[in-house]
Structures are given as structure tokens and as C-alpha cells.
Amino acid sequence: MSMLVPFGPQHPVLPEPLQLRLELSDEKVISALPVIGYVHRGLERLAEQKDFIQDTYLIERVCGICSFIHSMTYCMGIEEMMNIAVPPRALYLRTVWSELHRMHSHLLALGLLADAFGFENLFYSLWRIREEIMDAMEATTGGRVMLGSCCIGGVRKDIDPAQAQFVLEKLANVERALKRPAEVLIGDYTVKQRLVGVGVIDGKKAYELGAVGPTLRGSGVLRDHRTTGYAAYGELDFEPVVEQDGDCYARTLVRIGELRQSIALVRQALGKLPDSELKTPFKGNPEGEVAVRAEQPRGEVLYYLRGNGTDKLERLRIRTPTFANIAPLLTMLVGCNLADVAVIILSIDPCISCTER
Amino acid sequence: MRLFSIFKDILSSLVQGPVTRDYPAHPRAPFPGTRGKLVIDETKCIYCGMCARKCPAHALTVTRKPDQEWRFERFRCILCGACVENCPKKCLALVDRNAPDPAAPK
Amino acid sequence: MMTVQENLTLENQQERIGALLLRGYRFVTMTVVDVGEAFDIYYHFDLDYEMTVYKLALPKGTELPSISGICFAAVIVENEIQDLFGIKVVNLAIEYERHFLLAPDAPAAPFCRVPGVGVTAVATDGKGNLSAPPPAPPLASAPADAAAMQGGVR
Numbered sequence: 138m139s140m141l142v143p144f145g146p147q148h149p150v151l152p153e154p155l156q157l158r159l160e161l162s163d164e165k166v167i168s169a170l171p172v173i174g175y176v177h178r179g180l181e182r183l184a185e186q187k188d189f190i191q192d193t194y195l196i197e198r199v200c201g202i203c204s205f206i207h208s209m210t211y212c213m214g215i216e217e218m219m220n221i222a223v224p225p226r227a228l229y230l231r232t233v234w235s236e237l238h239r240m241h242s243h244l245l246a247l248g249l250l251a252d253a254f255g256f257e258n259l260f261y262s263l264w265r266i267r268e269e270i271m272d273a274m275e276a277t278t279g280g281r282v283m284l285g286s287c288c289i290g291g292v293r294k295d296i297d298p299a300q301a302q303f304v305l306e307k308l309a310n311v312e313r314a315l316k317r318p319a320e321v322l323i324g325d326y327t328v329k330q331r332l333v334g335v336g337v338i339d340g341k342k343a344y345e346l347g348a349v350g351p352t353l354r355g356s357g358v359l360r361d362h363r364t365t366g367y368a369a370y371g372e373l374d375f376e377p378v379v380e381q382d383g384d385c386y387a388r389t390l391v392r393i394g395e396l397r398q399s400i401a402l403v404r405q406a407l408g409k410l411p412d413s414e415l416k417t418p419f420k421g422n423p424e425g426e427v428a429v430r431a432e433q434p435r436g437e438v439l440y441y442l443r444g445n446g447t448d449k450l451e452r453l454r455i456r457t458p459t460f461a462n463i464a465p466l467l468t469m470l471v472g473c474n475l476a477d478v479a480v481i482i483l484s485i486d487p488c489i490s491c492t493e494r
Numbered sequence: 495m496r497l498f499s500i501f502k503d504i505l506s507s508l509v510q511g512p513v514t515r516d517y518p519a520h521p522r523a524p525f526p527g528t529r530g531k532l533v534i535d536e537t538k539c540i541y542c543g544m545c546a547r548k549c550p551a552h553a554l555t556v557t558r559k560p561d562q563e564w565r566f567e568r569f570r571c572i573l574c575g576a577c578v579e580n581c582p583k584k585c586l587a588l589v590d591r592n593a594p595d596p597a598a599p600k
Numbered sequence: 601m602m603t604v605q606e607n608l609t610l611e612n613q614q615e616r617i618g619a620l621l622l623r624g625y626r627f628v629t630m631t632v633v634d635v636g637e638a639f640d641i642y643y644h645f646d647l648d649y650e651m652t653v654y655k656l657a658l659p660k661g662t663e664l665p666s667i668s669g670i671c672f673a674a675v676i677v678e679n680e681i682q683d684l685f686g687i688k689v690v691n692l693a694i695e696y697e698r699h700f701l702l703a704p705d706a707p708a709a710p711f712c713r714v715p716g717v718g719v720t721a722v723a724t725d726g727k728g729n730l731s732a733p734p735p736a737p738p739l740a741s742a743p744a745d746a747a748a749m750q751g752g753v754r
Contacts (some may be wrong), residue, residue: 170694171676174701182711191550194574217601262503265513272525279529279588285574293575294527325499347627347673365649366534388681428602429653439644441602441631456629456644456677464673493701 142475148176150253150479152245153489157482169470171247171463174450177493181453188421189215193337199455200491201282202242203433205234207455208287210431214442215289215365218423224413225369227291232369232406233304234274234284236399238364240311241270242434243399246486247322252325254331261422262318272305276300289298291416301407302438308400332386334468336481339383347463349458350436351391352485356383362432373405385484392486395434404426420462422448435486444458456490528589529573538585539564544575545586554557555562602640610665613717616654620645625652627673632681639687643667658687669736669739680727684711 146154154175159447160167180199184192203385209231216223223231248263271281278284286294296304322328338348340357353360354377363370363379366390378394380387421443430439436458443452462485469481516523524530541564543556553570554577557563578586608616621627625645641656641664658664666689668675675693679700682689686698686709702710713723 174699174703177701185713187550191548191576194550194572194576198572229704230674256500258500258504262507268513275528276525279525279527280573283573284515285529293579317506321499323504324496326495326497344626345621345671345673360649362649369604426602428653430651435754437628439628441642441644452631452633454631455627456631460676461673463676 138162138471144478144482146477147336149250150323150483151487152249153487155346155482155487155489157470157478159470159478163289164474164476166473166475166478167457170468171467173392173489173493173494176490177387180315182404182456184453185450189444189450190289190448192450194285196453196455197287197314199494200457200488202245203303203435203438204282205231205238205239205284205287206433208284208436208440209368209427210429210440211240211442212287212289213431213452214427214429214440215423216369217396217429218425218427218442219419219421220286220446221417221419221470222417223289223291224417225411226413226414227463228369228404229410230292230296230415231287232373233296233403234278234286236403237270240403241267241274241395242486243396244270246272246483247318247389247392248436248482249383250480251322251328253484254328254481256328259321260316260327263460265320266314269307269310273304276303278318288416291414291421295417296407297412297417305404305407308403312397312400315396322389322393329386331477332389332484333382333384334383335477336468336473336484337382337384339467342382342468343465346465346468347461350433350486351388351459352436352462352465354379355388355391358380360437361452362437364431367431369406372409372487373402385480388484391412422446423450433490435459435488436461455494457488457494459488460494461488463492500585521572523591524592529575529588529592531568531589532571532573532577533587533589533593534564535564535585535587536564537585540583542582543578544582548576548580550576602651604655605654606654608643608654608657610656611642613656614667617643617667620634621651622670623647630674630677630681632685632687632711633687639685641681662687663690665690665753666692671724682726685709686712732749733750 142159142161143156144152144159145156156172158170158172164481169295171455180195184195187195193208193211196211197204199207232482244263244267248260250261251263274284275281277296278294279288288291343353343356344358347362359377359379365379375398378398380390423442424446427445428439428441430437438458439456441454442450445451466485470478473481529547541556541558541562546554546556551570553567555565569594575588578588606616617677628651630643631644632682639658643659644650644655653754662689666678669691672693678692679696680687683685683698683701698731730747
């Protein structure tokens, strides 16, 4: 005899409203049906009514956690459509801010994951580290969450040596403060009991269902769009982090590995900042169609832009990584216990405001 | 089997004390360049309306005839700085929220 | 610039997309653009960081066969285009009946720009405001997800 339990949209553990209609038999989940639409704002349609320069500020606000990478991908799309070359210093600065966003996003995700299995102390320890990164972002751009520093043709603000030194100090603090919570998350017996073997999806199935990001890399498939070398990633060395087991523990290890890698990437980028102007001036309106992709903390994001020669875009389409991760999530939930549903949902790092735009 | 590994973190937190400051007794000095609010130097404004055209949130309204008026709806502002960049007379600025307002003329 | 590798027709859509999936391509997304008399539907696939795009021109009012039978990942985006563009998609693996993203009293097909056969567009006054609120479609007598709730104990 099966029972229908709605998980969400209001749930203490979920950062954003998402409803999953779970069909349960005793404690095991038989199937799950996602119901979304609670934060649909119609941003793609709104973007058609503002001109393409104002859209930069609109696109930043698709999501609060990965906001800079959204505006950077949009600017990359317009630059490709209009053949604008971005100066090297701007590429490096964009990389620095993208990696800062990646760090604070992973810390947020790990904290919420700890909260999902009830470990609030670890949740607060991880979010305490996040404050250092928010300070670094506020000192360099003026905003903690919405940076407003990416523009078409480059960046709007510079990082001078004093600010770069401040960012490096904050990174040293983050690295030091991350050691103990990471040890707990990786090594503690109680945490492993909740994460190992839970929400397993194997690499081939994840790939076929369209998974991206740590959800895919935790199952042994190496796909990291940063290896294609957009922005300044082509000139920095890094190794994408891959784990083999495909369970929540593997995805957590991927995120912790990427955190440490991001610290190294920001240090490399700040050490190698070239001297050039900050943005290239341009004239004219976008025309044609282009599809660009970038690597957000949750996976690969795709932007499709079509312009028709006027200053308003004809179509702007955003496919965010959580949108692609919903289908694998439904597969991961089959066969798990009701108590593990929250852990599995948060291990894919859902960003529903991105999903519904 | 490692248990209670959070205790090291708890002990070090107890020793180092709280990371939060006791605001409002000790507010933090704002970072230079923090975007908190928009201020205008009215003596320099020529009421061209450029800021109103560039604002993505329609927070600014500028009229020239019959009266010169520059109207700003603070709750609509998203602090993007498009108006600041496009003002030909550079009379707009984004400053910290607690910075004193420039003294109003008249 | 994005190049379209192949233009599909309604007849060869299943077979050509199935051929791509068998060769190991990953489904990325579908994009729909309203071009007046028809919809331009793009299917984006990826293999080793190279994107392949197939295009299907769908006249307005025609039904679109779903690819969620061969590619389950597409079910989410196909329900979304049903809601937002008013395209009728048949043979969906999970059917939300136009209530995936939009509430029951939301305007129908809000992303359509040019009214055409079978879709209603929302009129705007050029400044981004709706010129008149559209009439609300009648609320279904039972909630659209009544089928999902049957067999469950509340």
C-alpha cells in the first residue's frame, strides 16, 4: 500500500521552494515527481524588453549564488556575436571573481548538506568561512552578492594591489579555517553513515540523463567546461576533480576538492594579472545567434542568444545546471529511505531560482 | 572509526570567541567603494535624462519642461551603477548606506 | 556563431535524434524561438565539449512529438515549452498538462511574441507593461495533478 508524501515546497532544509511528490511504501521511496514553478519570474521574456546592455544587470539577478558567472556568460555571448575582443586583464579579473563565487557557492552547498542531516554545528562552521569570501567580494566590487562588475567588453572595476593583497589574506584565512570542518565532513563516522552509499547513480546513467557538474563528476565522468579554456582558464593550470563512487559522499568530496582548487586558482590568477585596459569599447547592436557555455559551481550553463540588429535581443534562453540535474535526481531518489531524501536533494545542490528563472 | 571530530572545532571556537561583532555598538568601517545608495550633486545636473534612459529598473524620472525635476525612487534602485557611468556631468555617485547625504541646496 | 548541423523534419526527428544518442551525445537542452508563423526548435547536444545543434521548424498549431521516450532528460524542458509557448507535445513520459511552471490563472503562452494559429500572445504597451490583463482561463474542476494524487493516502 503506497502513500503519497509531498516534500516541500516549504521545508526547513530546502534553500528554495521545490516540491517533490514522493510515493512511499513503508519508508522506501518508489517514485518522485517534481513540481516547480514557485519562483518563476519570466526573466527570459523580460530580457527581451530591455536593451542588451541593461540585460547585463538583469541577468546577474537570475541567481544569487552564481550571479557573476551568469553575467559573465551573457557577456561572453554578446561578445562572440559582435566580435568584441576582451582585454587580458579583464579575462583574469573575471576568472578571479568566478572562482570566488565558486568557493562561496560550494561552502553554501556543503553547509546546507550538513544541515540536511542535522549537523547544524558544521553548517555554521562552514558558513562562517563563507563570510571571509563575501568580504573579499565586497572590498573589490562594492557588493557582497551582486557584484555588478562584468560588462560587455570587459569588466567595470579594477583590483589594485592593495585589494589583491586583501583578497590573498582572506584566502589564507579560508584555507586555514577550512581544515577542521573538512576533516569532519570527510572523516567523521556519523557523517559517513549518512552519506556513503546514499543516492547512488552510476556514471553511464548520469550521463544519459543529462547530469552536469559535481553530480556527473562524482560518478566518474570527467566533464568540466573550464578545461575548454574560456576566460583565463586556458592559461592557468588546474586538474578537474573526479570521484568514482556516485553517491552523496563522492559529490561532497568533489566539492571540497574544487574548493581547494579554487583557492589555488585565485592565487595563480592574482599572481599573473597582466597590465592592460579594462574594457573594449564597442558600437552597434547584436545580430545573429550564438550559444555559449560556462562552468558554474553546479555544472554547465548554456546561454542561447539571438539578436536581430536592434538593441533588444530577440531571444535569450538560459539552461542552468540544476535544470539538467532534476532528471538524475528523480532516479537517485528511487529506493532510498524517506530520511535520506533531504540529503540527496541537497547533494545535487539545487538552485531553484536558476531553474525557473 | 572517528567520532566526535567536531569537538576540536568547538573548542577552538570557544577559545577564539565569537566572530560576530556587537553591532551597533561597534559598527564595521565600510569598504571603500561599497554600493549602498545613490546620491546626486544637484548643482551639476543638467536634466538631460540620460540616467533615466539607462536605468534598467526605471527608478529615475527626469523632466525638463515645464519644471526641471529629477526624481529617484529608492526602492526600485538595484544599485547597478548604470546611471553613474552614463551621466555626462558626473554628478551621481554610489556611496555607503550610512554615508551622510550631501547637504540639499536651497 | 552557432551553426546548425542538420534541419529535422517531423518524420525523421525520432530517428535522427536516436542516432545521435546512440553515438554517445549528451542531451543539453531544447530552445524555442517564436518567429511569427512557426517556431524554431533547436535541440542542443554535446560530445566532448563540442556542441551539435539540430533544428526543427514547427508551424504553429502543429503538435510536437516528444523525445522523452528515447531521452528522459528532455521531459523537463518539453513540459516547460508546453507552458510557456503553448506548443502541444505528445507522448510525454511525465505529463504536467501546462501546469509545470505556470499557475492555473497565469496567462496562456506568455513567451509567444507574435499571435498565430493555436497560440495566444500577451499584449504589451511597448514599455514592458501588460496593456490589459488577459482573461483567466477557467480553473479545471479537479486540480491538474489529480491523477497523481489518486491511489495516495492523504
